Amino acid sequence: MWRDAVLVAGKDLRIELRSRVVLNQVAPFAIVVLALFAFALGPNRAPMLQAAAGLFWVAVLFAAVLAVQRSFALEANDGTRDGLRLSGLDPAGIFLGKAAAISVQLIVLEILLAGGVVLFYGAHIRSYGAVLVACAAGTAGLAAVGTLYGALAAGVRVRETLLPFLLLPVVAPVLLAGTRAWQVALGTGPGGDSADPWLRLMLVFAAVYLAVGVLIFGPLQEAA
């Protein structure tokens, strides 16, 4: 399972390194989203700083939808999906591999976005530990759910419109918990709050969906 996961993740990341679609299109899009939020909230720094944590995670969610779509667009052409199914790779390995590749891309996007939040909104990160754990756990959760829904929507005519509708409500807890944890880390939230319960929630979310994916990806792959 792990060997197959490394194979699949390596394949996806190699394609990304050569095509640079996420880097050249999704990353600029995420930065544009940050700029749009700035336009919507007016030129004053105060409301932007107040909302910075939430805006970061909304931008991450949008970027995640695009990264998942890209990841499964790779499998849509040239009968790649059938090839993958015929390859005899462990479905759990395929799931973990695709989720890992999406995670790596999301982490890069999050570093860019965090830089943007610090630069554009004037946010000041006080607790790097909370930021890092929130990003790691949130990314794993987003990638796990994203891979499941990406596979679910693959091979369906309406997948471009279906995926965001299915994915975004399910990852709402990541948005809630990530925003709260970041508010604590940036010192913009209500005082006296601790990031710990939110970080735990994100870790549970990631663990649950990674487990569900490992169990359910096999039957799911037979569907398409």
Add this chain to the structure above:
Amino acid sequence: MTLIIDGPPPSGDPGPQGPDTTDPSTEPWTARTNWIVRVLAGVSLASVAATVWLGLWVTPPDKVQGNLVRLVYIHPPIAWVALYLAFGIAAGSSVLWLWPRTRRVAWDRLAASSMEVGTVFTGLTLVTGAIWGRPTWGVWWAWDARLTSTALLLVLQLGYLALRRIPGDPDARARRCAVGAVIAAVDVPIVHFSVNWWRTLHQGATVLNANLSPTIHGAMAWTLLLGFVSLTLAFAWMLVVRYRIQVLSDRLEGADLETALAERWSEGEQ
């Protein structure tokens, strides 16, 4: 004319989506079953009518809330059906479908029927809640923990119905929907806890449900109990009727193989 999906699975038991090509105009159930369904319909309608009569005329208005309290006879029962019963049945039967040993086409139909009827009840939960919230809180909508998680549940259910409507191979559809239901069902407790913390870490206990105190008046308590019974019966009746429609529409699909085949090809691999 046999499609690939109709081939017998390796284990040898009848396939989950055996070709049900019986004439769609014939009645799927025996006369006896139909009679039971009619009795269920009569009982549920009568008990709903009794709830309405008790709730609107017999029980007294509340000291604090006046006539608004009458919503309490239907709002919690509707929410119980929507949040626990319907969603539980849909999630449970989806798991039973995914489990190869218990895979029967009936579980897929039951999940679809329960989720669809449940969506109506979730919508009604939000509507009755808003009708109560407007005069009580002064707003139609508040970002209360229960309201928020119920609204998210409604969106999850709508997502399932969207999955349901994707045309194509019935076996692939059943698989897709069952997986979608499981992903959504796993999310429900996480949503519940996260939203609860989100709202209540900085705020006292939730405002909702304050009127469900144990010191409820006798007639009121009985009416509320009847509300639970009658709306559960009404849900059961709707579920059975919806299930019958599912059987009939599956038959129609099976009978109209030419159309289905064309649709499959146009769906195709992209």
